[in-house]
Amino acid sequence: MNKAKWLRHLDEYSLILIFIALFVVLSFTVEYFFSWRNMIGLALSVSQIGMVACTMMFCLASRDFDLSIGSTVAFAGVLCAMVINQTGSVTLGILASLVGGGIIGFINGAVIAKLRINALITTLATMEMVRGLAYIASNGQAVGVSKESFFVLGNAEFLGIPSPVWITILCFIVFGIMLNKTVYGRNTLAVGGNPDASRLAGVNVDTTRIYIFLIQGVIAALAGVILASRITSGQPNAAQGFELNVISACVLGGVSLMGGRATMSGVIVGVLIMGTVQNAMNLLNIDAFYQYLVRGGILLAAVLIDQLKNRGQAD
Amino acid sequence: MSYLEFRSISKVFPGVRALSDISFKVETGRVHGLLGENGAGKSTLMKILGGEYIPEEGELIVGGEVRRFQRSRDAIDAGIAIIHQELQYVPELTVMENLLLGRLPSKFGFVQKRQAIAWTRTQLQKIGVDIDPLAKLRDLSIGQRQMVEICKAILRDAKVIALDEPTSSLSHRESEILFRLVRELKAQGKVMIYISHRLEEVFTLCDSATIFRDGRKVADYPSLTGITRDELVNRMVGREISDIFGYQPRELGETRLEVRGMHGRKIAGPASFSVRRGEIVGFFGLVGAGRSELMQLVYGADKRMAGEVRIDGKPLPGQGIRDAIRSGLVFCPEDRKEHGIIGCRSVSENINISCRRHYRQAHFFVNDKAEAETADGYIKLLRIKTPNRQQKIRFLSGGNQQKAILSRWLAEQDLRVLIIDEPTRGIDVGAKNEIYAVLYELAAKGVAIVMVSSELPEVLGVADRVVVMCQGRITGELQRGQANEQDVLSLALPVSDAPQLQAA
Numbered sequence: 001m002n003k004a005k006w007l008r009h010l011d012e013y014s015l016i017l018i019f020i021a022l023f024v025v026l027s028f029t030v031e032y033f034f035s036w037r038n039m040i041g042l043a044l045s046v047s048q049i050g051m052v053a054c055t056m057m058f059c060l061a062s063r064d065f066d067l068s069i070g071s072t073v074a075f076a077g078v079l080c081a082m083v084i085n086q087t088g089s090v091t092l093g094i095l096a097s098l099v100g101g102g103i104i105g106f107i108n109g110a111v112i113a114k115l116r117i118n119a120l121i122t123t124l125a126t127m128e129m130v131r132g133l134a135y136i137a138s139n140g141q142a143v144g145v146s147k148e149s150f151f152v153l154g155n156a157e158f159l160g161i162p163s164p165v166w167i168t169i170l171c172f173i174v175f176g177i178m179l180n181k182t183v184y185g186r187n188t189l190a191v192g193g194n195p196d197a198s199r200l201a202g203v204n205v206d207t208t209r210i211y212i213f214l215i216q217g218v219i220a221a222l223a224g225v226i227l228a229s230r231i232t233s234g235q236p237n238a239a240q241g242f243e244l245n246v247i248s249a250c251v252l253g254g255v256s257l258m259g260g261r262a263t264m265s266g267v268i269v270g271v272l273i274m275g276t277v278q279n280a281m282n283l284l285n286i287d288a289f290y291q292y293l294v295r296g297g298i299l300l301a302a303v304l305i306d307q308l309k310n311r312g313q314a315d
Numbered sequence: 316m317s318y319l320e321f322r323s324i325s326k327v328f329p330g331v332r333a334l335s336d337i338s339f340k341v342e343t344g345r346v347h348g349l350l351g352e353n354g355a356g357k358s359t360l361m362k363i364l365g366g367e368y369i370p371e372e373g374e375l376i377v378g379g380e381v382r383r384f385q386r387s388r389d390a391i392d393a394g395i396a397i398i399h400q401e402l403q404y405v406p407e408l409t410v411m412e413n414l415l416l417g418r419l420p421s422k423f424g425f426v427q428k429r430q431a432i433a434w435t436r437t438q439l440q441k442i443g444v445d446i447d448p449l450a451k452l453r454d455l456s457i458g459q460r461q462m463v464e465i466c467k468a469i470l471r472d473a474k475v476i477a478l479d480e481p482t483s484s485l486s487h488r489e490s491e492i493l494f495r496l497v498r499e500l501k502a503q504g505k506v507m508i509y510i511s512h513r514l515e516e517v518f519t520l521c522d523s524a525t526i527f528r529d530g531r532k533v534a535d536y537p538s539l540t541g542i543t544r545d546e547l548v549n550r551m552v553g554r555e556i557s558d559i560f561g562y563q564p565r566e567l568g569e570t571r572l573e574v575r576g577m578h579g580r581k582i583a584g585p586a587s588f589s590v591r592r593g594e595i596v597g598f599f600g601l602v603g604a605g606r607s608e609l610m611q612l613v614y615g616a617d618k619r620m621a622g623e624v625r626i627d628g629k630p631l632p633g634q635g636i637r638d639a640i641r642s643g644l645v646f647c648p649e650d651r652k653e654h655g656i657i658g659c660r661s662v663s664e665n666i667n668i669s670c671r672r673h674y675r676q677a678h679f680f681v682n683d684k685a686e687a688e689t690a691d692g693y694i695k696l697l698r699i700k701t702p703n704r705q706q707k708i709r710f711l712s713g714g715n716q717q718k719a720i721l722s723r724w725l726a727e728q729d730l731r732v733l734i735i736d737e738p739t740r741g742i743d744v745g746a747k748n749e750i751y752a753v754l755y756e757l758a759a760k761g762v763a764i765v766m767v768s769s770e771l772p773e774v775l776g777v778a779d780r781v782v783v784m785c786q787g788r789i790t791g792e793l794q795r796g797q798a799n800e801q802d803v804l805s806l807a808l809p810v811s812d813a814p815q816l817q818a819a
Contacts, residue, residue, distance in 0.1 A: 182679050183671060190668055193657035200616060200654055201723060202640040202669040260659040 014305075015254060019269050019276070026280050033283055040162065046275035047164040048073070048223040048242070050268075053249045054175035055216035057267045060250050061179075062212055063192040063259025067123040068108060069220040070242035071130035074235060076101050076224030078134045081143035081234030090150045097221045104130055105217020109210035127243070134236040143234040154229030164226050171219065176264035188212060192259025248295070249274045252302045273298070318343045318506045319475055324373035326359055333359045337373070337532050339525045341475075346497060346507040348517040348539075351527030351551055352743030357510050360527075361477055364508075365397040366390035377475070395475045396468030398461065406453035410463055411435040413452055414470060442466055442496055456602070458489030465496060476500060477508035480741065482516060486602040486769070487804075494520055512743065514544050526550045552745050560751060560776030567779065568592030569627075571763035572644070572732045574613055577622030581608040583787030585621060590732070590763035595754060597778030598767040600807050605787035606767045607649055610734050614646040615639045626731055640669060643731030645724040649740065649767070651713065655720045658709035662701050663690035665708045665719050670726035693722035697753065714746025721753055733757060736767040751777055771800055783807050 027034035052069055059066045076097040084093035104126060111122045145151075156163045179185035187208045190198045199205045228234045253270025255262040277298060281291050317340035326334040334356045341347040349357045362368040364375065366384030375382045377393050384390045390397075404413050411431050412419070420427040420434075435448035444462045452460055461481055468476050478497070482490045497520060501507055509521055517524060518539060526534040526547065534550045536542060571592045576585040582605040590596050598606045611617040613624055615636045624631050624644070632638050639645070648654035657665055667686045674685040690704040697718040701711055708716060717738065724730060738754070739747040754777065758764055768774050774781055781798045783791045783806035791806040 181681055181683075183675050183681055184679070186664065186668075186671070186681060190657050190660060190664065193659045194653075196654050197648075197657050198668070199636065200614075200646060200648055201657075202637050204637060256659075258659075260657065 015252075015266060015269050015273075019273050022273065022276060026276065030280050030283050033280060036160075038279065038283070040160075040165075042275050042279045043165045043168075044162055045279065046271050047162075047168040048227055048239075049246055049249055049274065050168040050271045051171045051223045051226075052216070052220050052242075052246045053253075053267050053271050054171045054264075055212070055219045056246045056250050057175070057253075057255055057262050057264070058179070058185075058188050058212045059216055060247070060255045060257060061192045061259060061262035062188045062209060063195065063257075064112065064119040064209065064212065065123060065247075066108065066213065066216055067120070067243045068104065068126040068130055069216065069246060070239040071127045071134065072101050072104050072217055072220040073224035073227060073239035073242055074237065075104070075130045075134040075137075076221035077228035077238055078138045078143055078234035078236050080225045080228050081145045082137060084145055084147050084150055085143070088147065090147060090153075093150070094153075094225050097225050098218050101217040101219075101221025101224070102214055103217070105214040105220075106210065108217065109213030112213065113206040113209040131236075138234065138236045140236060142236070145228070145232055145234070151229055151232055154226050164230065167222070167226065172264060172268055179262065179264055184208065184211065189260055189262065192256075192261075194260070245274065248299045252299060270302075317341060318378055319508075320376040321360070322374045322376060324360065324363060324370045324375070326356075326363060326368060326370045332530055334363075334370070334530045337527075339532065339535055341506050341508065341523075343506055344501055344504045345522040346501050346509050346520055348521035348524035349508060349510045349527065350514075350517060350524055350547060352745055355527040355551075355743075356530040357527055358479060359530075361397055361399075361479055361508075361510070364390065364395060364475075364477060366395075391471065391473075394471075394473050395477070396471060396473035397477045397479065398464050398468065398481060399479050404452050404460060404464065407451060409449050409451055410439070410446055410455070411448040413463060414438065414467055438466060438470060442469060443499070444492065444496075456486075456489065458485045458493070458602075461485070461493065462496070469500070473505075475506045475508070477510070479510045480512065481509075482511065482513065487807075488601070490516070512741070514547055517547070518544070528552075548744060551743075560773070561748065561755070562776060563755070565593050565755075565758055565779070567594050568761060571627060571761075572765070573625040573628075575623045575625070577609060577612050577624070578620045579608065579612040579617055579622075580620065581605065581617065581787070582612070586789050588782055588789065588792075590765060592761045592763060593758045594779050595758050595764040595766055595777060597774035597781045598765060598784060599769070599771065599774045599781055599803055600784035602769060603786075604784040604807065606784050607736050608787070609784070610646065610736060610765065610767060613639075614644065614734060616646070640727070643727065643729045645727060645730065645733055647717075647720050647724065647733070647735040647738070649736035651716050651720065651740075652709075656708045656716050659707060661705045662694065662699065662708050662711065662719055663687065663704035666690045666693055666704075666722045666726060669723055670728075673728055689726050690722075693719075693725065697722060698749065712743075712746075713740075714742040714750070717742060717746070717750060718753075721750070725753075725757075730757070730762055732763045732765070734765040734767070737769065738766060739768075739770070739773065771803060775800065775803070 032038055056066060056069070079100050080093040080097040083096040084090055087093070108123055108126055111117050112119045154164055158166060179188070187198070187203050190203055191205050191208050195205055224239070227238060249270040250267055251257065252273055253266035253268070255267060277294065278291065281294060319341040322338050324334055324337040337360060349360070351357050359368065363370050366387040366389045369385065375384070377395070382393055384393070405416070414435055415431055420430050432448050439446055439448065442462070442465065446455065446459050446462065452463065455463070465476070481493055485493065497507060497509070509517070511517055521539060524536045524539060525532055528551060569592055570589050572590040574589065575587045577587065578585040586609055600606050608617065612619050612622065615634050615638060619634060626642050626644060631642050631644070652658070663686060667689055670689065671681060671686060674682045676682055687704065693699065694701060694704060699715050699718045699722070701715060708719060711719065724733060738750050742750065754764055754766070766778060775798055779795050781793045781803055782789055783803055785807050793802060
């Protein structure tokens with residue numbers, strides 16, 4: 001009995017254990033891996049994915065899907081750069097981007113919830129459209145920002161840690177609380193677990209869904225603004241394939257594509273595993289072409305393990 | 316001569332002994348009933364027979380040979396067909412394609428459609444059912460799908476056919492057709508195993524029976540003649556149940572729920588009815604009579620074309636589900652798994668999903684302590700069998716899931732009207748009793764209750780008044796005392812009743 005309990009705990013924390021094991025092994029085997037500079041670099045490299053993974057977690061937990069975030073990141077960056085150049089106000093630029101991201105998210109959510117169009121199709125369409133808008137607005141060129149104060153957002157440091165990492169940590173905390181402690185979080189999980197039953201139990205399913213996409217849009221735009229600040233320009237072709245990396249990190253973190261199952265700690269570990277593997281491969285000078293293979297392989301393995309775990313539960 | 320024999324079968328799941336030392340025999344050309352409450356082990360035994368589970372101990376003897384099934388394929392090859400409660404078919408394919416799945420007649424890769432249709436029609440006629448071979452499975456009634464499933468078993472030349480709760484979602488006449496088919500198969504020398512909660516069916520259909528309780532065999536009846544219903548029930552439950560309904564007259568108050576001219580796409584015409592404080596009104600009708608559809612309109616789950624709902628004289632503030640709940644009108648759906656529970660969430664989550672708005676903080680934050688208290692309180696009050704409130708609800712038995720859904724509404728602060736659709740479908744005798752007790756208690760507190768049910772004894776035994784529906788209309792109303800089986804049934808049956816299966 002005691003042994004069974006112990007095994008169950010092991011199972012529950014298996015993902016974290018895998019991450020720790022991976023981390024320790026890499027620390028001892030890969031040169032430069034376990035150094036402050038590399039750790040900061042690692043954290044910085046996953047900060048955008050980390051932020052958006054928080055909202056994608058809600059999206060997947062409610063049994064939905066969002067492919068449009070990569071395009072939103074690029075569009076928000078371009079929009080932010082253009083508004084700053086036009087008005088000379090950094091605040092206005094950031095605000096315009098966040099509102100723009102919110103509108104894209106709202107359209108996604110409204111079409112999916114009210115018009116009942118499949119989330120995959122809807123966001124595939126908005127992904128194309130928003131990417132198109134980014135190219136149209138910028139004429140296909142990178143939009144450079146001349147205002148120096150804008151670069152502070154992505155490059156400032158506090159206690160030796162860059163600001164994007166702080167923002168990501170803040171997202172982890174805020175969305176972790178939202179998922180576990182708010183009515184909105186519980187409703188999200190209920191809707192994902194069984195939309196019909198949730199509706200009949202009085203959950204406002206449509207509103208919940210719209211909020212999920214709206215917030216997702218805003219956070220994706222925030223990631224876009226920070227990216228633009230780091231690279232000092234809005235790039236219309238930025239963040240290609242970003243949505244798939246974010247979804248991979250969530251799935252790796254144990255979020256069920258069938259909805260109703262998600263934990264913030266899992267998503268954090270998922271994001272970290274993705275980032276760590278990428279980082280180690282870079283340090284080991286592994287050809288970028290092979291990195292695709294490794295990333296895909298890890299994702300497939302994670303999903304398989306999850307599947308096997310669930311199968312055990314059903315019996 | 317016994318064809319099928321279970322010899323000291325035992326099956327253990329982690330922490331639970333599901334079956335211990337089960338032995339009995341079934342003879343050729345007989346229908347053998349398996350009786351017992353939910354969780355008694357009937358379905359586990361069927362899964363062993365079907366090769367889905369491998370027993371720890373004991374053996375299975377089929378046609379004089381000892382068999383050890385390792386997978387379901389082995390059981391199929393040994394001529395065993397199990398027709399589960401949840402049927403296994405491809406809903407998007409036609410009857411013909413389902414029957415011929417994997418062996419459609421073809422020439423150069425092209426399907427020989429005409430030949431296949433003719434073949435399917437003959438096969439269906441052989442078992443005496445009239446279904447269009449080109450109808451898609453999803454368009455058929457549950458009864459018709461079951462017939463297709465049985466037809467599939469026969470085509471496989473199965474010798475042993477086990478039916479697990481086949482009539483739980485069939486209308487009266489569909490059941491009759493099923494019974495005729497079972498008798499015919501019996502006459503052909505098949506070995507039939509019949510699992511049902513409905514004792515009436517067991518008496519009309521089965522020749523012999525075995526009763527299970529808590530994974531053990533408690534009684535074997537080689538013949539059912541002279542055995543009373545009460546005896547079987549007592550054996551199943553292990554205690555005396557004098558009257559499973561336990562009805563006691565109540566004082567009725569003012570009109571509480573009033574539905575006027577309710578009309579929607581899925582019912583035939585505007586319907587009106589009312590329920591008084593403390594009254595339980597039973598809605599009876601055949602499957603497809605429009606009872607559930609009407610109730611969904613009242614609750615706001617389906618769009619109304621016309622109609623008004625008043626509670627205590629006041630109209631609902633809006634047409635949505637949330638308007639209904641906030642006015643104290645709540646609904647327990649018929650299909651618990653699809654529309655009631657959120658399977659992957661905990662018992663506590665399922666109980667608190669709606670009532671948490673009463674004790675959330677700052678309109679946004681969940682009050683964990685209050686939710687835990689609510690959940691634990693109802694788990695104790697309604698005796699919901701669960702290890703703790705964190706258990707995922709899908710691991711609970713049907714009766715306990717139903718209690719959890721009831722708790723969800725009992726926790727509402729101002730409950731006025733409860734609409735409950737098929738309150739005891741798929742629930743064992745003991746838990747049924749407890750559900751009725753909850754309904755009586757609510758009624759005694761002044762809640763108006765609408766109970767939709769396809770079980771005539773239940774409607775007659777529990778309700779103060781019976782409203783009968785047929786083909787989307789209310790066809791009559793009978794007070795308790797003047798309502799009897801014949802009158803209710805004659806109101807429920809369509810006037811011109813063609814002797815064939817109708818799509819529900």
